[in-house]
Amino acid sequence: MARPATGVSCHHAGTRFAGRGKLTVVATVGSYLLVLVGFGMMVSAVARTLVSNLKYIYTRPLIINALRTNANYAEQLCKTRPDSYYGAIGAAIKTAAMCQSRDLKVVNGATVPSYDAQVMAVSMKWKQLLGRVKLGAMAAGGAVVLGLSKGVPPILVIVLAASVGIGFLWVYFFKAEVDRCMILARAEILPEVDRAFVDGRYVFPPTPPG
Numbered sequence: 583m584a585r586p587a588t589g590v591s592c593h594h595a596g597t598r599f600a601g602r603g604k605l606t607v608v609a610t611v612g613s614y615l616l617v618l619v620g621f622g623m624m625v626s627a628v629a630r631t632l633v634s635n636l637k638y639i640y641t642r643p644l645i646i647n648a649l650r651t652n653a654n655y656a657e658q659l660c661k662t663r664p665d666s667y668y669g670a671i672g673a674a675i676k677t678a679a680m681c682q683s684r685d686l687k688v689v690n691g692a693t694v695p696s697y698d699a700q701v702m703a704v705s706m707k708w709k710q711l712l713g714r715v716k717l718g719a720m721a722a723g724g725a726v727v728l729g730l731s732k733g734v735p736p737i738l739v740i741v742l743a744a745s746v747g748i749g750f751l752w753v754y755f756f757k758a759e760v761d762r763c764m765i766l767a768r769a770e771i772l773p774e775v776d777r778a779f780v781d782g783r784y785v786f787p788p789t790p791p792g
Contacts, residue, residue, distance in 0.1 A: 613726070614725070617739045620720070623721070623746075635756070636667070638667070638763045649777075656778070666763065667701075670767065671697070673697060676696070677692045685780075689779045689780060705764070715749060715750045723743065
């Protein structure tokens with residue numbers, strides 16, 4: 583009578599073992615998928631920072647020299663990095679050029695609001711990108727937790743999740759640096775834009791015939 587019971591218990595044990603094996607496979611695949619999603623989001627964000635990266639200490643003399651010699655060239659230069667303080671300076675130049683005035687009050691009344699508006703737009707772009715990387719970091723963290731639920735996560739999952747965390751910190755500090763450069767440029771470079779117009783170093787485009 584004891585033998586059939588033993589057979590049944592072995593059958594149930596085998597079924598439970600097979601079920602656990604399937605859950606482990608599902609958890610492993612799920613952790614890989616989550617960490618790959620997070621890693622992809624991080625890589626795309628970091629790539630954008632590398633394209634838009636401007637060292638203020640090096641680019642400040644360049645843009646100031648352009649404003650003091652050829653403000654039209656400075657305007658073209660600002661178009662090369664629209665997602666940085668260059669974009670805000672370029673917006674100020676463009677708005678002042680539309681005024682077609684050499685009067686300091688008129689020029690300053692155009693450059694400051696346009697600069698501030700562009701600063702908000704650029705800052706919002708980087709804030710949204712940082713939010714996207716944060717979601718990627720949450721996905722990577724979820725991948726590690728999912729892996730831990732069924733044992734030790736795969737080494738690759740741990741490495742990729744750590745990379746996503748590092749990428750999040752990179753974008754976070756990059757945004758902080760962009761904001762810092764915006765503040766410095768407003769105090770140090772924006773007045774040069776006003777002087778370039780007042781002193782006639784910016785050549786207005788020809789007025790269309792009436």
